[in-house]
Amino acid sequence: MQYHLNFNFIWRYSEKLWSGLLLSIELALVSILIGCLIGFALAVAYNGGGRLTRWLVAAYVEFIRNVPLLLLVYLVFYGIPSAGGFAYGATESFVVTLSLYAGAHLVEVFRAGLDAVPKGVVDAGKAIGLTPWQRLAHVRFPVMLRIVLPALSNTFISLFKDTSLASVIAVPELTYGANWIKTNTFRAVEVWIVTAPMYLITGWAILAALRGLERALIPRRRA
Amino acid sequence: MSGAFAFVVGTIPFLWQGLLMTLYVSAIVVVLSVVVGVVFGVLLAYGPWWARWPLRAYSDILRGTPLLVVIFTIYYLLPFAGLNLQPLPAVLLALVMFKTAHVSEIARGAIQSIPQGQTDAAKAIGLTFFQRLAYVILPQSVRRFLPPWINSVTDAVKGSSLVSLVGIVDLMLAAQQVIGRTYEPLPIYLLAAAIYFVINYSLSTLSRRLEARYAYIRE
Amino acid sequence: MAEALVSIRNLKKSFGRTRVLDGVDIDVGKGEAVVLIGASGSGKTTLLRCVNALERYDDGSIRVDGVEVGFRGEGAERRPRGERELSAIRADIGMVFQLFNLFPHLNARENVMLGLQKVRGLTKAEARERADHWLAQVGLADRAENYPSELSGGQQQRVGIARAVAMEPKLLLLDEITSALDPELVGEVLAVVRRLAADGMTMIVVTHEMIFARDVGTRVVFMDGGVKVEEGAPRDLLVNPRSERLKAFLSRLEMH
Numbered sequence: 001m002q003y004h005l006n007f008n009f010i011w012r013y014s015e016k017l018w019s020g021l022l023l024s025i026e027l028a029l030v031s032i033l034i035g036c037l038i039g040f041a042l043a044v045a046y047n048g049g050g051r052l053t054r055w056l057v058a059a060y061v062e063f064i065r066n067v068p069l070l071l072l073v074y075l076v077f078y079g080i081p082s083a084g085g086f087a088y089g090a091t092e093s094f095v096v097t098l099s100l101y102a103g104a105h106l107v108e109v110f111r112a113g114l115d116a117v118p119k120g121v122v123d124a125g126k127a128i129g130l131t132p133w134q135r136l137a138h139v140r141f142p143v144m145l146r147i148v149l150p151a152l153s154n155t156f157i158s159l160f161k162d163t164s165l166a167s168v169i170a171v172p173e174l175t176y177g178a179n180w181i182k183t184n185t186f187r188a189v190e191v192w193i194v195t196a197p198m199y200l201i202t203g204w205a206i207l208a209a210l211r212g213l214e215r216a217l218i219p220r221r222r223a
Numbered sequence: 224m225s226g227a228f229a230f231v232v233g234t235i236p237f238l239w240q241g242l243l244m245t246l247y248v249s250a251i252v253v254v255l256s257v258v259v260g261v262v263f264g265v266l267l268a269y270g271p272w273w274a275r276w277p278l279r280a281y282s283d284i285l286r287g288t289p290l291l292v293v294i295f296t297i298y299y300l301l302p303f304a305g306l307n308l309q310p311l312p313a314v315l316l317a318l319v320m321f322k323t324a325h326v327s328e329i330a331r332g333a334i335q336s337i338p339q340g341q342t343d344a345a346k347a348i349g350l351t352f353f354q355r356l357a358y359v360i361l362p363q364s365v366r367r368f369l370p371p372w373i374n375s376v377t378d379a380v381k382g383s384s385l386v387s388l389v390g391i392v393d394l395m396l397a398a399q400q401v402i403g404r405t406y407e408p409l410p411i412y413l414l415a416a417a418i419y420f421v422i423n424y425s426l427s428t429l430s431r432r433l434e435a436r437y438a439y440i441r442e
Numbered sequence: 443m444a445e446a447l448v449s450i451r452n453l454k455k456s457f458g459r460t461r462v463l464d465g466v467d468i469d470v471g472k473g474e475a476v477v478l479i480g481a482s483g484s485g486k487t488t489l490l491r492c493v494n495a496l497e498r499y500d501d502g503s504i505r506v507d508g509v510e511v512g513f514r515g516e517g518a519e520r521r522p523r524g525e526r527e528l529s530a531i532r533a534d535i536g537m538v539f540q541l542f543n544l545f546p547h548l549n550a551r552e553n554v555m556l557g558l559q560k561v562r563g564l565t566k567a568e569a570r571e572r573a574d575h576w577l578a579q580v581g582l583a584d585r586a587e588n589y590p591s592e593l594s595g596g597q598q599q600r601v602g603i604a605r606a607v608a609m610e611p612k613l614l615l616l617d618e619i620t621s622a623l624d625p626e627l628v629g630e631v632l633a634v635v636r637r638l639a640a641d642g643m644t645m646i647v648v649t650h651e652m653i654f655a656r657d658v659g660t661r662v663v664f665m666d667g668g669v670k671v672e673e674g675a676p677r678d679l680l681v682n683p684r685s686e687r688l689k690a691f692l693s694r695l696e697m698h
Contacts, residue, residue: 066377066423067416068384071395075416078402079409157287164289168388175291188299196296200287343496344543344602348557348609349533352525358556362547 009185010194013177020177021198023091027173028160030095035102035159042103043110044136057107064104069165073097077169094166102159109155113148114140146218153210157203164199174198231410234401241397242418248383248393251315253376256322263323264330265356278327285324290382293321298389314386318379325375333367334360366437373430377423384419394418447472447644448493448613452502455488462488464668465502470613475645477659477676479652481691485668486648490615493646494535495528506535507612533561536606540618542598544590550577550601551586554608562609576604580634596627603634607643614638616647620654632658652695656680664688 010017046057064072077093117140125139167176178195182188263282266274285293297317301308308316337360345355387396398415402408448470455463462485470476478486491497493504495511504511511531513520523531544553554573558564564572577586580600590598599619606614616635620628632654639645639658649655655662656676663673666687672679683689 062424063416063420066381066420066427068381068395068419070384070387071398071412071416071419074399074408075412079412082407083409161287161289164291167291175289175295178292178295182299188295189303192292192296192299196288196292199289199292200284203287338543340539340541340543341545343491343537344539344545344605346496346529346532347494347535347537347539348605349529349531349561350557351529354529354560358560359545363545 005190005193006187007190007194009187010181010190013181013185016172016177016180017174017195017198020172020174021202023171024160024163024166024173024175025202027091027095027098027163027166027171028156031098031102031163032156032159034095034099035106038099038103039106040110040141042107043114046107046111047114061104061107064101069097069101069162070168072101073165073169076100090166090169090171094163094169094171098159098162098166101162102155105155105158106152109148109151110144112151113144116147117143149210149214149217153207153214156210157207160203160206161199230405230407231414234405234411234414237401238394238397238415238418241392241394244386244392244397245380245383245394246422248315248318248386248391249376249380252318252322252379252383255319256326256379257372259319260323260326261330263327264334267327267331268334269352282324282327285321286328290318290321291385291388293317294385294389310389311386311391314389314391318382318386321382322375322379325378326372329368329371329375330364332371333364336367337363366434369433369437370430373426373433377426380423380426381419446470447474447507448646449505450489450493450502451504453489453492453499453504454501455485455492455497455499462668463492463499466665466668466670468663468670468673470644470646472644473642474660475639475643475647475658477647477649477655477662478665479649479655479662479691480665480671481694484665486665487617489665490537490617490646490648493613494532494537494615495523496537498522506531529561533557533609534611535613535615536609536611537615538599538602538606538617538619540622542590542595542602542622544598544601544605546590549587549589550582550593550604553590553601554605557605557609572608573604576608577601579607579637580604581630594627595623596630599623599627599631600634603631603638607638612644614643614645616645616649618648618650621650650695652680652692664691666691 042057042060045053049057073094076097077090081087121139121143122135125135130138163173164175166173167179170176172180174195178191181191185191263278267278267282270278288296294314294317297320298310298313301313301316306313341359341363342355345359350358383393384395386393387399390396392400394415398411402411405411446469448468450466450468453463453466454461464485466485466489468476468489478489480486488497492499493506493511498512503513509531512523512528514523514527515521544550545556548556551570551573554576555566555569558569558572559566562569574583574586577583580603582597582600582604585593585597585601590601593601602619619635620631623631628651632651635645635647635654636658647655647659659676661673662676662679664671664679664683664685664687672683672685672688679688680692683692
């Protein structure tokens with residue numbers, strides 16, 4: 001049986017893909033933002049906290065990191081409302097899930113980064129009389145940021161790719177759009193040939209932007 | 224409380240079959256991807272340009288695309304390429320191809336982390352290329368290879384849950400089928416999560432043991 | 443001079459546009475210890491690496507025991523040697539490195555045994571016996587089971603020497619083998635080399651230790667800018683340098 005590629009249907013419904021890609025990027029951005037807040041707060045809590053705090057943070061991180069994201073997506077969207085007797089939209093649900101997921105991965109990144117801030121730099125902050133919060137805001141955070149940026153880039157790209165899982169609870173992002181076109185036109189090959197590069201190229205663009213940010217923030221060292 | 228407990232226990236036989244499928248898929252993916260991935264990694268590190276160039280493209284493209292999209296793309300592209308596979312082999316192929324891309328990159332990185340002096344010294348005592356690889360480079364690379372690789376093994380177990388989306392009854396889909404009959408999403412999802420957690424947490428604990436065993440260099 | 447074991451003729455080598463060796467001629471007789479001196483960047487280490495085919499040379503020839511190292515065939519038929527031939531050639535040329543380059547996943551004995559088993563085809567028992575013999579020769583009989591990370595720099599370098607000489611090479615190349623060592627550890631390594639020289643091992647030595655060059659070297663070659671500037675008997679050359687470049691080099695050394 002000879003199958004002839006025909007992209008006409010894709011162009012007719014390309015709006016589904018473009019709006020989907022836009023939503024994918026939005027989902028990633030919002031979740032990364034919230035995830036960074038969660039991750040940084042918990043990293044600070046972990047590094048300065050007592051045993052109970054450490055245990056709780058570790059439990060959160062280990063649970064999220066060892067369970068498939070797909071399961072977490074279902075758990076938050078179907079599982080939790082069923083027990084709590086409330087409901088929320090698929091998009092909100094997915095943002096909550098991906099933020100918690102991002103937070104767990106980012107705790108590790110930020111924690112390692114805070115540990116890598118040279119002690120002498122913090123001591124210098126003490127020596128000029130900064131309070132602990134001032135030291136965190138003006139010394140530890142900016143130094144840490146420069147240390148973790150390369151690792152952050154990888155995490156961000158991963159999170160962008162993970163937005164494709166929102167399709168399973170009918171959030172109309174890129175993968176969902178692609179699936180919709182496939183279901184309505186039976187042009188599966190064409191639609192995936194177009195969709196995969198959309199993810200690939202967007203991911204590379206994000207990476208290029210982050211690399212640019214790295215170069216701007218981290219002065220090149222000469223040995 | 225005891226009623227809820229009995230209910231959860233009652234679902235275990237259904238989930239058990241799914242769990243076996245999850246373990247089967249994960250094992251196939253892990254074993255095949257490590258064999259092919261290490262060969263690709265060696266080629267990426269030492270191969271001629273005509274081997275390196277396509278492998279680099281392969282690895283970068285698959286690693287840059289969401290696993291779900293890779294699965295759908297390969298799943299629907301296979302018949303087009305003249306390969307009419309059943310759903311399970313088709314999705315296995317997609318998972319193996321995806322994981323191989325990651326493993327080849329881990330292997331290449333591990334190999335290239337070995338200092339040039341090691342190759343020089345191995346050459347100087349007259350070892351041939353394959354002897355250098357077998358007795359000097361690869362044994363040392365293991366240490367660098369293991370931590371990210373075990374990480375990728377737990378990723379493979381988690382990623383295997385996506386086979387549920389093409390109708391393979393793994394732990395994920397089995398859980399959903401149970402939920403479809405009982406309308407009790409939360410306990411079932413939590414039970415499934417607990418099972419995944421136990422598998423992956425044991426794997427990462429194992430990896431820390433292995434790392435300690437290979438720590439022959441004081442750093 | 444005794445029968446030449448190594449003969450290097452018009453050796454040329456460039457890295458990109460930088461010419462590192464620009465037509466060097468050196469002969470090394472059997473049992474000789476030729477010492478190469480010169481500033482860093484003078485090409486002496488590259489020359490050493492060419493002799494062991496760790497670098498490919500562009501032009502000229504290096505013959506060890508009558509065999510061209512890097513190429514096969516003559517004239518228009520000349521082709522770079524393949525991996526397998528190079529391995530066989532390297533097996534008969536020992537090399538000791540500046541940074542030791544011991545295999546960190548193998549203990550001292552296994553470091554020495556690897557080439558004996560895999561290249562020389564000795565059985566495990568034979569390889570072990572010969573490894574232990576050479577470890578004893580370099581004074582490390584009690585360190586055979588230690589991994590490189592458990593040894594001092596001087597001990598690591600002595601294992602490196604044992605690993606090279608256990609292969610019973612025709613020629614031994616020493617590449618600044620003491621320059622990564624703490625000063626107090628230099629002596630133990632040089633003592634081992636002195637004994638090898640006295641036993642008639644043919645050597646090409648790159649070093650910054652002028653006293654060592656004078657004591658062990660049968661001949662000293664001074665290189666600068668990729669060419670041989672001067673050569674002669676150590677006592678003569680180092681005491682009465684003729685060229686301005688060697689005079690400048692030696693006076694810089696004395697200031698340190």
